[in-house]
Amino acid sequence: MAASDTEWNALVDAAKSEGGLVVYSSLSGVEISFEKFEQAYPEIPVTVERAPTSDLITRLDQEGAVNAQGADVTMHSQSGWFDTSNEASRFAALKVGPEQAAAGWEKHLAGQSYPFVFSNAYIVGYNTKTGRPVKNMSEFLDVAANAKIGIIDGEISTAQSFLYSRWQKEYGDDFLKRLAGLDYTVYSSNVPLAQGLAAGEIDYGIGLAPSTVLDLKGEGAPVDYIVPDEATSGVPYHAAVLNNAPHPNAAQLFVNWLMSKDGAGQFVAHHSPASTPVATTGSIPWGQIPTPEDSGWTQQNHDEFIKSEWAPLFG
Template sequence: MERSVKRRQRFGLLAAALLTATLAACGGGGAAPAGTLASGGWEAIVDAAGTEGSLLVYSSATPAQIQRITQAFGRAHPDIAVEIATLTSSEQVTRLQQERDAGLAQADIAWNAQYNWFTQEQQAGHLADPRGPAAADNPPALKLTDSSRLLYALPIPLQWNKNAVTTPLTGYQDLLRPEFAGSLGLADITGGASLAGFYDWLQRTQGPDFLTRLAAQKPKFYIQPSESAQAVASAETKASGYGSLPASKALVAQGAPIELRLPEPAFSTTTYGAILDNAPHPNAAQVFFDWLQSTDGQKAIVGNGDVASPKDVDGGVAKIGSLTLYRGELGKDDVARITAEFNKAFGR
């Protein structure tokens, strides 16, 4: 597995270099070439996937997820090598547009939380419909577009330093406790539209004056959930209303004194995937994408309870129906309004 991880790291560097060189050489646009999807049904697609033998995924998955997924998929389909290049959601959007403009197809699947991107790509005809049995079984209400599928939900937990806090947190109102004045971590709203949705949801569920009351605590702001978790671990902040279960659990595994709890209700971001219409390995992409949505694939994604599965497989951190899912419902005007309210409340 160490060799596999190193191969993915090398691939990320090589892919970036190849893209830069190709863009310089092409100097123009044009439709990127695509492979051919087998006709004759799902069995024909699976057979053709083995012939293709590989695929490339651009993903915002964590290293632990990637390790679990590549191992489990390798056992299920040893004739298909999957490479997963780790890119943030915004990096993926930029990279994929550059590749399409240059007429260069590298990735087969995109996996990220850029909700508007999936909608725009669907409208442009740039996403391929999934054909497999598991994809067809994905709950219709959880589809973002016809071609994209929900891969998992990532709830936002409360967290605190168990050496500095004796009374556990149970809900967002606990963030207002006097002991957290000057020692409270929050998400910086500049982190993205989903955080605007989070703060809008907080005001609707905790009261219209909740942000003003939070501001009286003189909180510290963090853009990345990993930074927020590290602040709690070091007691830079005693508690935080912003976090990522995978990031915090990784620190806990290293001995960090962090306690975590999902409030009820809990707000959750969502992560989607889709097959690209110009996928160089369309059959292998179909097989892998379908496997991701199968029970085995979802168990590999969920791991030890870092995320919630749309299929509610064993090990998920919560039932999907118990979460408030953010799926890109806010438009630009909504995000601007909520951001202004946030800045006013916190004097920023």
């Protein structure tokens, strides 16, 4: 629902008096991005509780089951959780500020209370001492025959299974079988895989979101990455205000900031390669990174793919 200028100004004043907010996020390195919000609103310090998506969902569901106040806002990559939580009325109705309304966010939202704030292109990470960049997954299979490989578990999200299904479609029905023939280790999340890559335990990491690799590269670790030039997809990140948020006005203001050009600029600056609904310098045009949501890849598709394609080889 779009707020008038008067309503929005009152919300901002109320947000400043609430003293802060808590964000549950699965995205690595968000603290530096959120500093820009704190600079704009110094009265509202942001506390970030960060964990892998599966752990966040468990915590959110446990708190929701007993109506325990924890997060004001959550932002993570499991689209299906946002769908079911929205249907269960776990989110506060989003108030769209004047700036966001002018940017067309009511159309983007299409009646939902949780905006799709950006997507991250999946990458192939490599250890710069033991691996080398590749153009795409076809070349990867050729160069990785004698390498140690890290693979993100396809079961963790619809976004992950959608990526593997795209590779299977692009490179043939035997793609996953060829992948399973390599010297691989399956990881449950991005953080341990990226750390293993930096430590030299593996030479390549596939199915990775880029944020953890970027963090380690910035710290001087021997890691780098490429975005495949074909058949890649993206990790979708939605955000929502919990309906029992302890700081409801600050939460509304924060989610609107995520939807703003300033917020989009932080995603591009710290979480590239990124695509944002609000065009900003350096962002990949919206819609050019396929995601499960815009491609019709449902939870049912995910479950069937895991049962028939993934689990027999990697389960």
